[in-house]
Amino acid sequence: MTARRRLSAATVTLAHGGGGTAMRDLVEDVFLAAFDDAGAVPAAAEDQARLPLADLVARGDRLAFTTDSFVVDPLFFPGGDIGRLAVCGTVNDLAVGGAVPVALSCAVVIEEGLPVETLRRVAASLAATAREAGVRVVTGDTKVVARGACDKLFITTSGVGVIRAGLNPGIDRARPGDRVLVSGHSGDHGAAILAARGELAVSVPVDSDCAPLTGVITALLEAAPGTRLIRDATRGGVAAVLNELAEASRAGVRVVEESIPVRPEVRGLCDLLGLDPLYLGNEGVIVAVLPPDQAEAGLAAVRAHPLGRAAALVGTVTDDPRMRVVMETPFGGTRLVDRPVGDPLPRIC
Amino acid sequence: MTARRRLSAATVTLAHGGGGTAMRDLVEDVFLAAFDDAGAVPAAAEDQARLPLADLVARGDRLAFTTDSFVVDPLFFPGGDIGRLAVCGTVNDLAVGGAVPVALSCAVVIEEGLPVETLRRVAASLAATAREAGVRVVTGDTKVVARGACDKLFITTSGVGVIRAGLNPGIDRARPGDRVLVSGHSGDHGAAILAARGELAVSVPVDSDCAPLTGVITALLEAAPGTRLIRDATRGGVAAVLNELAEASRAGVRVVEESIPVRPEVRGLCDLLGLDPLYLGNEGVIVAVLPPDQAEAGLAAVRAHPLGRAAALVGTVTDDPRMRVVMETPFGGTRLVDRPVGDPLPRIC
Numbered sequence: 001m002t003a004r005r006r007l008s009a010a011t012v013t014l015a016h017g018g019g020g021t022a023m024r025d026l027v028e029d030v031f032l033a034a035f036d037d038a039g040a041v042p043a044a045a046e047d048q049a050r051l052p053l054a055d056l057v058a059r060g061d062r063l064a065f066t067t068d069s070f071v072v073d074p075l076f077f078p079g080g081d082i083g084r085l086a087v088c089g090t091v092n093d094l095a096v097g098g099a100v101p102v103a104l105s106c107a108v109v110i111e112e113g114l115p116v117e118t119l120r121r122v123a124a125s126l127a128a129t130a131r132e133a134g135v136r137v138v139t140g141d142t143k144v145v146a147r148g149a150c151d152k153l154f155i156t157t158s159g160v161g162v163i164r165a166g167l168n169p170g171i172d173r174a175r176p177g178d179r180v181l182v183s184g185h186s187g188d189h190g191a192a193i194l195a196a197r198g199e200l201a202v203s204v205p206v207d208s209d210c211a212p213l214t215g216v217i218t219a220l221l222e223a224a225p226g227t228r229l230i231r232d233a234t235r236g237g238v239a240a241v242l243n244e245l246a247e248a249s250r251a252g253v254r255v256v257e258e259s260i261p262v263r264p265e266v267r268g269l270c271d272l273l274g275l276d277p278l279y280l281g282n283e284g285v286i287v288a289v290l291p292p293d294q295a296e297a298g299l300a301a302v303r304a305h306p307l308g309r310a311a312a313l314v315g316t317v318t319d320d321p322r323m324r325v326v327m328e329t330p331f332g333g334t335r336l337v338d339r340p341v342g343d344p345l346p347r348i349c
Numbered sequence: 350m351t352a353r354r355r356l357s358a359a360t361v362t363l364a365h366g367g368g369g370t371a372m373r374d375l376v377e378d379v380f381l382a383a384f385d386d387a388g389a390v391p392a393a394a395e396d397q398a399r400l401p402l403a404d405l406v407a408r409g410d411r412l413a414f415t416t417d418s419f420v421v422d423p424l425f426f427p428g429g430d431i432g433r434l435a436v437c438g439t440v441n442d443l444a445v446g447g448a449v450p451v452a453l454s455c456a457v458v459i460e461e462g463l464p465v466e467t468l469r470r471v472a473a474s475l476a477a478t479a480r481e482a483g484v485r486v487v488t489g490d491t492k493v494v495a496r497g498a499c500d501k502l503f504i505t506t507s508g509v510g511v512i513r514a515g516l517n518p519g520i521d522r523a524r525p526g527d528r529v530l531v532s533g534h535s536g537d538h539g540a541a542i543l544a545a546r547g548e549l550a551v552s553v554p555v556d557s558d559c560a561p562l563t564g565v566i567t568a569l570l571e572a573a574p575g576t577r578l579i580r581d582a583t584r585g586g587v588a589a590v591l592n593e594l595a596e597a598s599r600a601g602v603r604v605v606e607e608s609i610p611v612r613p614e615v616r617g618l619c620d621l622l623g624l625d626p627l628y629l630g631n632e633g634v635i636v637a638v639l640p641p642d643q644a645e646a647g648l649a650a651v652r653a654h655p656l657g658r659a660a661a662l663v664g665t666v667t668d669d670p671r672m673r674v675v676m677e678t679p680f681g682g683t684r685l686v687d688r689p690v691g692d693p694l695p696r697i698c
Binding site: 013014015016017018019020021022023046047048049050051052062063064065066067068069070071073093094096097099103105106107108109138139140141143144145146148149150151154156158160163170171231232234235236240281339340341342343344346347 | 362363364365366367368369370371372395396397398399400401411412413414415416417418419420422442443445446448452454455456457458487488489490492493494495497498499500503505507509512519520580581583584585589630688689690691692693695696
């Protein structure tokens with residue numbers, strides 16, 4: 001067994017992205033070291049991971065495949081960092097489709113001059129989150145660009161998972177009468193990022209909800225196997241998911257504002273800044289549509305999970321041919337929840 | 350069927366990365382439009398692709414999984430562009446492991462202000478190259494960052510493929526006496542990028558060799574099924590691959606300088622700039638190690654392929670316990686081919 005390479009530099013240089021010994025030192029000393037007990041790719045020398053398929057797959061199973069780039073600013077924020085986010089985002093994109101995550105890839109673009117210590121912290125968080133999510137990072141890539149050609153660090157994770165035969169949640173499967181479940185407080189991640197940027201005159205004691213959702217989704221699917229669809233409310237928040245499912249399912253959605261879980265401190269921040277928490281992104285909250293006869297069982301299962309304690313049934317799918325999302329306000333009126341044009345905050349993920 | 354969204358903007362704005370309607374317009378009008386006849390993800394509304402596994406897999410097959418970020422500068426160069434590169438790089442990382450590529454993902458990070466027309470050209474090239482490589486782009490992600498937070502456009506592609514039972518090429522499988530094959534001219538991609546940057550006083554009429562290598566690798570494996578290992582010579586060039594295989598296989602390599610295919614114009618450029626073509630990256634050249642009794646058959650098969658016409662057997666694996674790569678020069682001497690520290694050119698891929 002060859003001894004692991006050691007990195008002597010304190011900051012990342014262009015040579016660390018050049019495919020030679022400098023890059024190998026960086027990969028081995030920072031990334032492979034972080035993954036030691038999570039079990040990364042055994043041979044860093046190979047450009048691909050190889051996974052036994054027969055062990056993974058039964059007849060009728062499907063392979064789920066997803067990718068996301070993470071450009072969050074700042075890299076570290078209350079409740080998480082870009083490494084944790086990069087694992088959670090991709091694990092969650094697999095899990096909402098009913099897939100059990102099997103393996104992740106991780107490609108990093110690093111700005112020359114980034115302190116190696118920063119990279120170590122991110123790699124450690126990435127590895128710890130992969131362990132928490134029960135998934136292995138099996139392959140990766142490293143590029144370094146000159147100062148000013150990227151902002152510190154971008155991470156792209158891709159994931160493969162297996163969807164068991166019979167499971168088929170889909171954004172187009174909501175039917176009038178179905179119930180809409182939201183699993184946690186709306187907007188926590190967006191509010192935490194906003195607060196972490198340090199541009200506010202007030203301090204906002206809110207952590208990102210960033211978490212791997214495999215466990216809570218498994219619990220939901222066991223209790224409510226007829227679940228029509230699950231989505232994680234990321235960019236554009238719960239409002240974006242409600243509009244997407246309405247349009248894809250050619251139905252309407254009617255939600256009760258008071259039933260949507262929002263932390264008082266996030267609501268306060270939003271009031272102050274003229275934002276709506278329903279449009280702020282989460283990284284650990286799902287929106288699920290359940291058939292009416294499984295809604296209470298599904299809600300109970302989600303609430304029993306540590307990541308779903310604040311869950312609530314917030315509304316109902318309607319047969320509105322105009323595919324609108326309508327909100328009942330506390331004052332007895334209604335207002336339209338428009339599909340967002342963009343996220344109110346750039347680079348929240 | 351819903352009509353496809355149209356994009357009205359001429360340049361990309363932050364809203365195009367925000368997860369709302371602006372992003373969807375961009376994805377549908379630029380990316381999905383480009384993939385129309387290549388067959389992209391049918392439902393852009395889902396965050397994951399779902400692939401039937403039973404159709405793909407026989408007993409003993411393995412899943413190959415790989416990822417690469419592309420940060421090439423400039424985006425367009427003679428013989429290719431970042432879109433073509435992003436498909437070829439990932440397809441080739443699958444193919445060199447003996448995998449048949451099945452599906453790609455594509456995540457883009459775009460600098461605010463990038464002309465939409467530039468993005469269209471890249472998407473069209475990406476789609477055309479995927480068709481050429483016989484692979485489908487099935488899922489993707491789009492992020493936009495503010496001006497100055499990235500340099501124009503980065504693309505991360507990941508790929509999954511199936512390695513048939515019985516195929517097991519590996520970087521550690523070279524044995525003394527094995528022959529070393531190089532499939533094309535060394536350094537063409539690096540030289541083309543260097544020339545495209547327009548910083549040279551001379552013009553260099555050389556195209557990048559950027560190409561999907563699935564076909565030539567399939568031909569090689571049919572003619573020489575005992576092939577020990579295949580690698581594409583990207584960052585760090587042929588020199589990096591030779592050193593990696595020597596170290597991983599705990600063997601030496603002896604190559605004959607005159608037998609290594611290098612275009613005269615690339616050699617001339619290298620002489621001028623004090624570079625060594627053996628260290629310049631390719632994007633369409635493989636290094637393969639063949640058992641001696643299959644070397645000639647393998648060479649003939651590679652040469653019969655349009656991408657392997659310049660192929661040559663350039664050397665032999667030795668039992669050097671110091672795992673050195675030694676070059677025989679035209680003058681009867683020898684010199685050591687060191688493992689590169691970094692690539693002589695940053696951002697060639």
